[in-house]
Amino acid sequence: xxxxxxxxxxxxxxxxxxxxxxxxxxxxxxxxxxxxxxxxxxxxxxxxxxxxxxxxxxxxxxxxxxxxxxxxxxxxxxxxxxxxxxxxxxxxxxxxxxxxxxxxxxxxxxxxxxxxxxxxxxxxxxxxxxxxxxxxxxxxxxxxxxxxxxxxxxxxxxxxxxxxxxxxxxxxxxxxxxxxxxxxxxxxxxxxxxxxxxxxxxxxxxxxxxxxxxxxxxxxxxxxxxxxxxxxxxxxxxxxxxxxxxxxxxxxxxxxxxxxxxxxxxxxxxxxxxxxxxxxxxxxxxxxxxxxxxxxxxxxxxxxxxxxxxxxxxxxxxxxxxxxxxxxxxxxxxxxxxxxxxxxxxxxxxxxxxxxxxxxxxxxx
Amino acid sequence: xxxxxxxxxxxxxxxxxxxxxxxxxxxxxxxxxxxxxxxxxxxxxxxxxxxxxxxxxxxxxxxxxxxxxxxxxxxxxxxxxxxxxxxxxxxxxxxxxxxxxxxxxxxxxxxxxxxxxxxxxxxxxxxxxxxxxxxxxxxxxxxxxxxxxxxxxxxxxxxxxxxxxxxxxxxxxxxxxxxxxxxxxxxxxxxxxxxxxxxxxxxxxxxxxxx
Numbered sequence: 124x125x126x127x128x129x130x131x132x133x134x135x136x137x138x139x140x141x142x143x144x145x146x147x148x149x150x151x152x153x154x155x156x157x158x159x160x161x162x163x164x165x166x167x168x169x170x171x172x173x174x175x176x177x178x179x180x181x182x183x184x185x186x187x188x189x190x191x192x193x194x195x196x197x198x199x200x201x202x203x204x205x206x207x208x209x210x211x212x213x214x215x216x217x218x219x220x221x222x223x224x225x226x227x228x229x230x231x232x233x234x235x236x237x238x239x240x241x242x243x244x245x246x247x248x249x250x251x252x253x254x255x256x257x258x259x260x261x262x263x264x265x266x267x268x269x270x271x272x273x274x275x276x277x278x279x280x281x282x283x284x285x286x287x288x289x290x291x292x293x294x295x296x297x298x299x300x301x302x303x304x305x306x307x308x309x310x311x312x313x314x315x316x317x318x319x320x321x322x323x324x325x326x327x328x329x330x331x332x333x334x335x336x337x338x339x340x341x342x343x344x345x346x347x348x349x350x351x352x353x354x355x356x357x358x359x360x361x362x363x364x365x366x367x368x369x370x371x372x373x374x375x376x377x378x379x380x381x382x383x384x385x386x387x388x389x390x391x392x393x394x395x396x397x398x399x400x401x402x403x404x405x406x407x408x409x410x411x412x413x414x415x416x417x418x419x420x421x422x423x424x425x426x427x428x429x430x431x432x433x434x435x436x437x438x439x440x441x442x443x444x445x446x447x448x449x450x451x452x453x454x455x456x457x458x459x460x461x462x463x464x465x466x467x468x469x470x471x472x473x474x475x476x477x478x479x480x481x482x483x484x485x486x487x488x
Numbered sequence: 489x490x491x492x493x494x495x496x497x498x499x500x501x502x503x504x505x506x507x508x509x510x511x512x513x514x515x516x517x518x519x520x521x522x523x524x525x526x527x528x529x530x531x532x533x534x535x536x537x538x539x540x541x542x543x544x545x546x547x548x549x550x551x552x553x554x555x556x557x558x559x560x561x562x563x564x565x566x567x568x569x570x571x572x573x574x575x576x577x578x579x580x581x582x583x584x585x586x587x588x589x590x591x592x593x594x595x596x597x598x599x600x601x602x603x604x605x606x607x608x609x610x611x612x613x614x615x616x617x618x619x620x621x622x623x624x625x626x627x628x629x630x631x632x633x634x635x636x637x638x639x640x641x642x643x644x645x646x647x648x649x650x651x652x653x654x655x656x657x658x659x660x661x662x663x664x665x666x667x668x669x670x671x672x673x674x675x676x677x678x679x680x681x682x683x684x685x686x687x688x689x690x691x692x693x694x695x696x697x698x699x
Contacts, residue, residue, distance in 0.1 A: 470569050474569065488573065
């Protein structure tokens, strides 16, 4: 479970600390930093996975002139606290930033250390490795996961933290799976490829998904793949109506809301039930009012049962009224400056619905 | 700065979308609310749209007047909670403007009904409050807001005729009605002779609102 995220000198975050709960609703005005928080999580995942360094000069806070950024992640995994710290230094002479510090501790014990141009591994077996000179612009943590099980545990966990901002615009979601995708994209545009992977890996989750879609989508019968010329597999939605009989639709023939609902139930049945940490930016977009609550209740139950972590960003009255009192965390920026957070607070309990309080701008006043 | 937003700030024109709305309108329908907004715009030309918030309306949930009467106590409670959070000198910055037709009864009957809602509240703070002293204005057209809209646009009207069913460009008439209402409600001058009795009473309510 993600326990803490610290961000300093990244976009609108300066000396910013975020301590998520198991269930949380991030709310606040547009531009208050909610979606940027998801971006940080995504970039850190990408960075630690060993990809190209996504942190550049332009990601530094505009009104700060400090040449370094700091990121920290704290996670509680199997009753062990993992603390990751990353310091990125920028210099005017170099386009690429250098990694000045990258460390990971497990229950306070160092398991990986990169600092002042020196790297140190802590293998599970045997003595400490020698200190090596190491200048880098990319993460070196993933190199240590093969020799240290704690590093591996942390890296694998971070890989299973998911952030979504599902993009359902026509043509955005691939309806053809050319290959299996083990990981869903941020915008779920690889939905077909991810589903192809999931039906083989998790048939039980698939049965639950189909049951939910039968309840949620009018006339829905099932999902199936049809093999096209060249071996590519097209995802089809079998549907039935008294007027048209049985019809197979492609993903792009569905409405935006139907695609979004499919995506949300996939996230629920394949990820949330596994006790993972899942962030979803505006799950309510495109979804009809009647469809929000059933999904929200099931998603909450799935997170509860699996001890997972579900963090939603939403402005929707239905979600605000359900979640803000108990789980609401309000993001705000003073005079367009740094992002700050505070627990959602209303003095109008029993008088005005939380969504009405927010609509008036009276929360935390 | 959060917490410092208030009507004066909105009036200066530097309020933001995320700032708390200082004015709430509790009305039966959009047309009533629009007239109040037009009046507010004439009274405070720099006022942002977002400074005024329409409370939920009946929107088909039965009689509009009944809805407003039912919601009145809730909105007075919310208004008082909000005022209580502010220092004395800033309490006058929050306004609640209520619009409700008198319908078959008199304007005084409607005022009595609203007063009863307050005196029967479960909330002691509401029971004890004098709505006349806390920047709450009760605007009560005799039959409907359309009578006032025509009246404010210079037409001779009476308060027995029902003008609402007439096919008139009501929405087009509202901005000028709002501007005229502001002229009539300016302090220190009597409303003109053609002003209907119910509108005259409501002008008194508007004059009580201070920023």
